[in-house]
Amino acid sequence: MMQPSSLIDRDLKHIWHPCSQMKDYEIFRPxxxxxxxxxxxxxxxxxxxxxxxxxxxxxxxxxxHPRLKHALVQQMEKFEHVILANTTNETIVRLSERLCRLTKSLNKVFYASEGSSAIEIAMKMSLHARYIQGDHKRNIFIALENGYHGETLGALSISDIGIYRSPYTATLLETYFISPIPYVHSMHDDLWRNCDAYWEKIEKKLDAYAQTTTAVIVEPIVQGAGGMKLYSQDFLKRLRVWADHHNVHLIADEIMTGIGRTGKMLACDHAGIEPDFLCLSKGLTSGWLPLSAVLTKQSLFDLFYDDYETGKSFLHSHTYSGNALAASIAVEVLNIVEEExxxxxxxxxxxxxxxxxxxxxxxxxxxxxxxxxxxxxxxxxxxxxxxxxxxxxxxxxxxxxxxxxxxxxxxxxxxxxxxxxxxxxxxxxxxxxxxxxxxx
Ligand SMILES: Cc1ncc(COP(=O)(O)O)c(C=O)c1O
Structure with a gap:
């Protein structure tokens, strides 16, 4: 009689695991x-x-987490998911209000599912804003050496990790990578407070792109996939000032750092700055369900606000945008992070x-x-x-x-x-x- 296959054999017969060399599974089984x-x-x-x-x-x-399970069940009793275009509900409104309280200046939220979708949205909003303004020169991105923003083609374009990026280089968007980065070991390094020595050189290089850049994107303070490297809060502050000075948007990718991980609600808070676009995911639902959000400010939102016929609408859509189950958990995550x-x-x-x-x-x-x-x-x-x-x-x-x-x-x-x-x-x-x- 044939032996039933083990679960592992059945897995390996069909599943292509994420971020893996599948041959490794020959010796290190799932x-x-x-x-x-x-x-x-x-x-x-x-x-x-x-x-x-x-x-x-x-x-x-x-x-x-029992409180997250409870929040999920309560939402399930009402409804799981309804298209967010042309509808609203108490849960998503509450979440949006809570998220907007994380900063002083960002008061609009656009929802997606994965972290990389949030990155794509922020990139597209930045480019689209330039298009609406007739500023066609600004179409490149600036990012940090060794940075990581996800695996979709837009996100990979602004990521600087060879093993993920190299096979696709020919197809990616133009990006300038800043180096060297003033890395630190903790908040107690001198560079954390003052990165003068680095900034002078960096600023000169950045200035060459001041008129052609739409946005600078950073993982604030901690570069995750690049090896958990930390950099100076002063550097982040200076990037903010530089971007403001040159009419360049600043995108903060807080997908890994956001919602408390770095000891502040947002890693940007270490530098006391606010970005033009803030991307959140991961900890937002404490990994219960896929949810990501892009927060932005009124002045950017207003650029897109006009009669439909003008073609200014941001027509990006994901099926699960604003998923109610995920949103119900996110509200409770924010409650718990604050209360505890x-x-x-x-x-x-x-x-x-x-x-x-x-x-x-x-x-x-x-x-x-x-x-x-x-x-x-x-x-x-x-x-x-x-x-x-x-x-x-x-x-x-x-x-x-x-x-x-x-x-x-x-x-x-x-x-x-x-x-x-x-x-x-x-x-x-x-x-x-x-x-x-x-x-x-
Ligand atoms: C900083 C950062 N940005 C973006 C992403 C992409 O998120 P996702 O894997 O949910 O697409 C990640 C994932 O690790 C990340 O760490």
């Missing part, structure tokens, strides 16, 4: 998830692993994680360039040997020990749920240390 709760993912045979990266940086309140003071908690656990990572570095001698911002810490593995994927080996070992790390190349980082308890963090420290020791 983990079979049974359940997830708080900071833990439960696997087959009762094994539990710590979600040390909040499942690609979105599970900011952990898994299966989770920005403060991000900073508190971040400082502890920083100490832990430094301890691991002392014990193993295998980590350098340790850095921390809010509830994000990162460091590079040292001693890489050709033909070895050290980060990947650490990842596999850590899973065996009970932690889902998934390093970025040789960058080891923790970005756990903001609600993670201290005992779990301590466990994570021990597991990471053993995993690192074991691969050398």
């Amino acid at each position: 983990l079979e998830v049974i359940a997830a709760k708080g900071s833990y993912i439960e696997l087959q045979h009762g094994k539990k692993i710590i979600d040390a990266i909040s499942s690609w940086w979105c599970k900011s309140l952990g898994h299966n 003071h989770l920005c403060l908690r991000a900073e508190e656990i971040g400082l502890l994680m920083y100490e832990y990572l430094k301890e691991i570095a002392r014990e193993t001698n295998k980590l350098k360039n340790i850095r921390q911002m809010g509830a994000i810490v990162a460091a590079e593995l040292v001693g890489n040997q050709p033909n070895r994927r050290l980060g990947y080996d650490v990842y596999r070992k850590a899973v065996e020990l009970g932690a889902l790390l998934r390093p970025l190349g040789n960058t080891i980082y923790w970005l756990p749920p903001l609600t993670i308890d201290l005992a779990t963090l301590h466990e994570l420290k021990s597991m990471t240390e053993v995993a690192i020791q074991s691969v050398f």
